[in-house]
Amino acid sequence: MSLSRSPSPHPGGGWSSPGLTPGSGTSTPRGYSPSNLTPSGISWAAAKAKSDEVRGYPSFATRNSGFFSRQKHKLSARLPSFRGSGYADKDAYGRAQWSPSTGGRGILGVAGNFVRRGRGRVLAILVLVWIGYLLLWSTLVRTYRRSPLGGGRKVVIILGSNTEGGVMEWKGAREWAIERNSIWNKERYAQKWGYELEVANMLAKKRYSHEWRESWEKGDVIREAMRKYPSAEWFWWLDLNTWVMEYGTSLHNYLLNDLDSHVYRDINDYNPLNITHPLPEFYLDELGRSQEGDRDPSSLNMLLTQDCGGFNLGSFLVRRSVWTDRLLDAWWDPVMYEQMHMNWEHKEQNALEYIYQTQPWIRSSIGFLPQRMINAFPPGACGDEINPNIHYQEEDHDLVVNMAGCSFGRDCWSEIYFYRAISNRLNQNLWGSFKETLSGAYGRVFSKGVDQEDDDS
Amino acid sequence: MQFAVPPRKSPHPLPGARSSRLPLYRRKQLKTIGLFAFALLVILYLLTHLSSSSSSIATPAGTAGPVVIVTLLDREHWSESYINKIVANREDYAKRHDYTNFFATYSEYDEAVGDAPKSWATIPAVRHAMAKYPNAAYFFHLSPHALFMNPSKSLKSHILERNQLESVMLKDVPVVPPDSIIRTFAHLREKDVDFITTQDSEDLTPSSFVLKNGDFARYLLDLWFEPLFRNYNFQKAEIHGLDHIIQWHPTVLARTALVPQRALNAYSKDSRGAGPDGTYQDGDFLIRFPGCDDMEGKECAELEPYYIIWQKKLKSIRS
Numbered sequence: 001m002s003l004s005r006s007p008s009p010h011p012g013g014g015w016s017s018p019g020l021t022p023g024s025g026t027s028t029p030r031g032y033s034p035s036n037l038t039p040s041g042i043s044w045a046a047a048k049a050k051s052d053e054v055r056g057y058p059s060f061a062t063r064n065s066g067f068f069s070r071q072k073h074k075l076s077a078r079l080p081s082f083r084g085s086g087y088a089d090k091d092a093y094g095r096a097q098w099s100p101s102t103g104g105r106g107i108l109g110v111a112g113n114f115v116r117r118g119r120g121r122v123l124a125i126l127v128l129v130w131i132g133y134l135l136l137w138s139t140l141v142r143t144y145r146r147s148p149l150g151g152g153r154k155v156v157i158i159l160g161s162n163t164e165g166g167v168m169e170w171k172g173a174r175e176w177a178i179e180r181n182s183i184w185n186k187e188r189y190a191q192k193w194g195y196e197l198e199v200a201n202m203l204a205k206k207r208y209s210h211e212w213r214e215s216w217e218k219g220d221v222i223r224e225a226m227r228k229y230p231s232a233e234w235f236w237w238l239d240l241n242t243w244v245m246e247y248g249t250s251l252h253n254y255l256l257n258d259l260d261s262h263v264y265r266d267i268n269d270y271n272p273l274n275i276t277h278p279l280p281e282f283y284l285d286e287l288g289r290s291q292e293g294d295r296d297p298s299s300l301n302m303l304l305t306q307d308c309g310g311f312n313l314g315s316f317l318v319r320r321s322v323w324t325d326r327l328l329d330a331w332w333d334p335v336m337y338e339q340m341h342m343n344w345e346h347k348e349q350n351a352l353e354y355i356y357q358t359q360p361w362i363r364s365s366i367g368f369l370p371q372r373m374i375n376a377f378p379p380g381a382c383g384d385e386i387n388p389n390i391h392y393q394e395e396d397h398d399l400v401v402n403m404a405g406c407s408f409g410r411d412c413w414s415e416i417y418f419y420r421a422i423s424n425r426l427n428q429n430l431w432g433s434f435k436e437t438l439s440g441a442y443g444r445v446f447s448k449g450v451d452q453e454d455d456d457s
Numbered sequence: 458m459q460f461a462v463p464p465r466k467s468p469h470p471l472p473g474a475r476s477s478r479l480p481l482y483r484r485k486q487l488k489t490i491g492l493f494a495f496a497l498l499v500i501l502y503l504l505t506h507l508s509s510s511s512s513s514i515a516t517p518a519g520t521a522g523p524v525v526i527v528t529l530l531d532r533e534h535w536s537e538s539y540i541n542k543i544v545a546n547r548e549d550y551a552k553r554h555d556y557t558n559f560f561a562t563y564s565e566y567d568e569a570v571g572d573a574p575k576s577w578a579t580i581p582a583v584r585h586a587m588a589k590y591p592n593a594a595y596f597f598h599l600s601p602h603a604l605f606m607n608p609s610k611s612l613k614s615h616i617l618e619r620n621q622l623e624s625v626m627l628k629d630v631p632v633v634p635p636d637s638i639i640r641t642f643a644h645l646r647e648k649d650v651d652f653i654t655t656q657d658s659e660d661l662t663p664s665s666f667v668l669k670n671g672d673f674a675r676y677l678l679d680l681w682f683e684p685l686f687r688n689y690n691f692q693k694a695e696i697h698g699l700d701h702i703i704q705w706h707p708t709v710l711a712r713t714a715l716v717p718q719r720a721l722n723a724y725s726k727d728s729r730g731a732g733p734d735g736t737y738q739d740g741d742f743l744i745r746f747p748g749c750d751d752m753e754g755k756e757c758a759e760l761e762p763y764y765i766i767w768q769k770k771l772k773s774i775r776s
Contacts, residue, residue, distance in 0.1 A: 281569060283585035288675070326676050329708040335701060336685045359679040361672070 145194030152194020154233040155251055158225050159186050159199045160218070161240045174413040181416060182240050185423075189244040193251070196232060198225045215347040218313070219328040226320055236374075239314040241403040241412050243419045245392075247427050249399050255373065259297040263367035266291050270368070270389075273310045275357050284360055293364040301365040302327065305375040307390060307404065308382035311356075313349045314402040315375040323365045330355060330362075372398045378415050381405050394422060524556040524612050524667075527586045527598040529578055531563050539756030542764050543601050549771065550605040554612070557593065559586040573687035574694040576750075579663060580682040584675075593670055600664035602749035603722075604763050607742050609774065615742055616667065616720060619647040626650075626714040632703055634658055634732065639704045641715055651712040652677060655722045657747075658732045660696050661703065661715075664745060665722040673712050680706070725759055 145152035161179055162171075183199055190197040200221040222235050234256060238244075255262055264270070267277045268291075278291045287294055301323045304316035318324045331351060344350035356362050371377070376392035379385075381404045392401050401419045406412040526547055530540055544560065551558045565585075566578035583598050590596075597612060616622055628645060631637040634656050651673040654666035668674045681698055691697035703709050718724070718735035725737055725746045737744040749757035 281581070283566070283569065283581040283588060285584070285588035285591060285675075288584075288588070323672065326708045329706050330676075330680050333683075333685075333705060335689050336683065339685050339689065355683075358684050361675040361679040 142191070142194060148231075150194055151252060153196060153229070153231055155193070155236060155256075156196040156198055156225050156229050156232045156234070157186055157190050157236045157238060158221060159183065159197065159238050159240065160202050160221070161199050162202050178413050178416055179240060181420060182242065185244050185420070186238065189247050192247050195251070196229050198228065200225075216332040216351070218348055219331050222318060223325075223328055233320055234317050235320070236317045237313070237315065238400070239402060239404075241406055241416065242315060243401045243403075243416060243423060244399065245401060245419065245423045245426065246397050246399050247423075249397070254399065255303075255369075259300055259303075259367065262369055262373060263297070263300060263303065264370075265293045265295075265300075265364075265367055267306075267368065270306055272306060272308055273353060275353075277363070279360055279363075281360075287364050288360040290364065293367075299323075299365055300367040303367050303369055303374075305369050305371040305373065307371060307375070307377065308387075311349055311353050312371070312375055312402075312404065313352070314404050315400055317374070321365075327362065327365075330359070372396070374400050375402050375404075376400060378403055378406075378419070380410050380415075392419075394426070397426070523590075523593055524554070524595045524597050525559050525586050525590045525593045526551060526556055527559045527561070527583050527596055528601055529561050529563055529582050530601055533562075533564060534755065536755035539760070542760065543604075546604045546764070546767060547599075550608050553608055556597075556612070557590060559589065561585060569682075571684070571687065577682070577687055577695045577698075579695055580678050583668065584678050584682075587670060587674060587678075591670075596668045596670065596674070598663070598666050598668070599743070600745055600750070602747070602752075602757055602760060603665070603743055603745035604760065604767055605743050606737075606763065606767055606770070607740060608767075608771065610742055612667070616653060616716060622647045622650065622653070622714060622716075625716050625720055626653075627716065630715065632656075632710060632713075632715065633661060633700045637704060639710065641713070642711060645711075645714060649712060650714040652709070653714045653716060653721070655716055655718045655720065655735075656732060657718060657722070657724065657730045657735055659730055660693060661699050662718070662722050663695055663699050664747070664750075665743075667721070677702075677709055677712075680709070725763070 144150045159182065161183065186197055186199075189195070198221075202217065202221075218237065222237065225235055226232070234251070236251070267275055271277070278289050281289070293299060301319045301321045302316065303318075305312050318327075331348065336351070336354075340351070340354070344354070356366065369375075371390055372393065376398040377390050378401055379391055381402075382390050392398050403410070403412055403415045403419075406415050528543065528547060530543070532540065544558075547558050550556070559582075561578075561582040563575050563578050566581045567575070569581045570577045579598060583596055586596050587593075595612070595617065614621065616625070623646065626645065627641060629640050629643040632639045632641050635658070651669040651671065652666065653668075655662050668677070681695065681702055686698045686701070689698075691701070703713060718732045719738070719741050721742065722735075723737035723741045723744050724731035724735055725744055725748070728736070728747045730747060744763055746757060746759045749759055
């Protein structure tokens with residue numbers, strides 16, 4: 001704190017930080033390339049290149065995407081019998097004349113008759129459409145959601161993970177199970193809605209230690225994802241210890257299409273940190289002193305929740321924007337870090353809370369969501385008593401459960417296992433109603449697949 | 458397999474065959490429908506396009522608006538006559554070009570600056586000007602110890618216009634002299650520039666900078682005024698604060714243009730710290746007296762002779 005020199009990188013001087021590792025004077029920015037917006041040291045650049053190699057080909061992609069391909073394969077393998085008995089009783093026109101003993105030929109005969117008489121063209125088309133529906137509907141829906149019209153590619157889910165295993169911590173069977181299940185969970189959700197899923201390998205964080213910015217790499221990971229998915233608009237960060245409970249809830253319908261009615265910008269609505277809001281400074285403009293920002297939902301660039309202790313970054317969204325670039329850039333600063341690293345116990349989370357308080361430009365673009373909207377807690381986090389604002393409520397179909405702090409004295413794997421079971425049950429019901437409209441065969445195939453997935457884990 | 462037997466050809470034309478030759482009225486109907494659909498699409502496109510373009514520009518930052526000149530005065534310590542000279546020079550300049558002056562006092566920002574050196578007040582002062590003149594296009598902060606010496610030259614034609622700025626801005630130079638490894642962008646365009654300043658032989662010079670109104674201005678000023686920077690005991694207070702920000706935060710550097718020192722910040726003769734070719738020469742836009750920054754008395758003697766030169770110049774322009 002008593003340092004009285006400029007931190008500008010001078011030759012031979014560099015960033016000197018009396019409070020921290022005294023010998024490391026080489027952490028000044030050594031070079032700059034416009035594509036990489038991170039000030040970085042030499043070893044950092046090399047390390048980053050290495051991490052890019054790792055991240056370029058996430059190994060889970062070949063391992064775990066097998067679920068859907070397996071299902072598809074099974075489905076097509078069973079198709080002949082499925083078609084023979086399955087679609088006939090759905091045929092509204094043919095049902096009257098149809099009896100099981102006549103089988104497929106009877107249908108054909110009826111259809112053929114219609115066609116021959118020149119009346120049944122429409123019917124034939126309907127039948128074809130129905131078959132197409134049975135076989136291709138889910139694929140079509142998925143293709144549509146992936147297309148620019150469907151908007152699925154507008155959302156990237158970033159899952160903080162460590163797929164390769166940590167260096168500092170020994171990963172046991174439970175850790176692996178958490179990881180495998182959590183990735184599978186997000187994959188399934190992302191695939192259903194056509195979202196992109198980016199599994200970020202947080203192993204890279206050890207490389208940050210020379211820059212003293214462990215756990216700020218969230219920002220770098222998000223930036224990387226922004227480069228990788230240039231057409232995406234929203235980036236949803238999820239910690240590994242989270243579980244998406246409702247596969248049937250699309251983020252757009254649930255939240256993004258109607259930000260205004262879900263978001264509160266005035267932190268006084270729920271203010272566990274007692275942050276002064278709006279700012280009283282007379283020299284600020286209206287926007288800086290505004291209670292509700294500019295009231296324009298399109299200026300909301302970061303959506304996050306607060307738990308009982310303040311901001312929670314286990315699950316948050318950022319929108320691609322100039323503001324977001326700036327936030328990710330201002331989030332970490334060596335001068336700020338040097339003075340605060342002892343106080344910022346939760347690192348980047350505390351840092352965000354801090355700059356939210358001290359820098360007015362940030363406030364107007366941050367929107368808070370009711371916690372259970374994207375970040376419900378299990379009992380045990382934020383107190384053991386169930387608080388309906390904080391803790392997961394099954395009957396309300398909360399979207400995500402975040403086992404926040406489960407690695408401190410609780411059991412992450414059993415919590416995940418617990419919520420996975422609930423989620424499976426909830427989504428099974430949904431599929432049950434599907435089963436009625438489709439066919440028993442389809443349901444059998446599917447439930448078998450789910451069972452198998454259970455066995456896997 | 459389903460349609461093994463082809464449908465027999467019937468003597469009547471198939472319903473499908475008819476569709477290729479539409480009756481005239483049907484074609485007309487289709488045409489109108491098509492036109493309507495097209496018009497609808499165009500309208501939809503325009504609507505979405507317009508709304509998206511209007512939402513992306515959050516603040517009205519038209520280049521046609523005036524420039525606000527921000528000056529911080531110390532009314533407690535400086536003599537009335539000294540302040541009057543500074544004010545007279547700036548009022549004259551602003552009147553000539555339809556600019557606005559914003560005079561603020563250091564003491565207004567005492568509370569905001571806190572224990573940090575009072576020169577930090579520059580930042581809330583500019584922020585204050587932004588609050589007061591939200592429609593201005595540019596804010597020009599100029600140290601009080603400076604005089605406009607070429608009154609007929611507008612800031613716009615001198616530096617802000619596209620060709621002018623792009624021709625004078627320093628590209629790919631160390632952003633903090635003499636040899637910072639962070640260099641200004643080589644491919645910067647005028648439309649990407651929100652912040653224009655100069656450097657002397659040692660540092661960037663927040664004593665004179667132009668800031669375009671908008672989100673970037675808020676971002677830069679708020680980040681710069683961060684309490685942790687103010688409390689860090691930078692040797693040169695906000696000057697080193699700016700040096701620091703610009704080297705560590707690429708989103709700031711990417712919107713910054715450096716111009717030659719004499720364009721915005723020519724130092725008086727024998728001043729310490731003037732960069733190469735940074736000393737005032739006759740005809741320059743303005744002159745600044747860096748030696749006055751830490752003056753003890755009620756006024757800075759260095760300013761007086763140039764004030765007289767300026768007055769003579771005014772007379773010669775008038776006659």
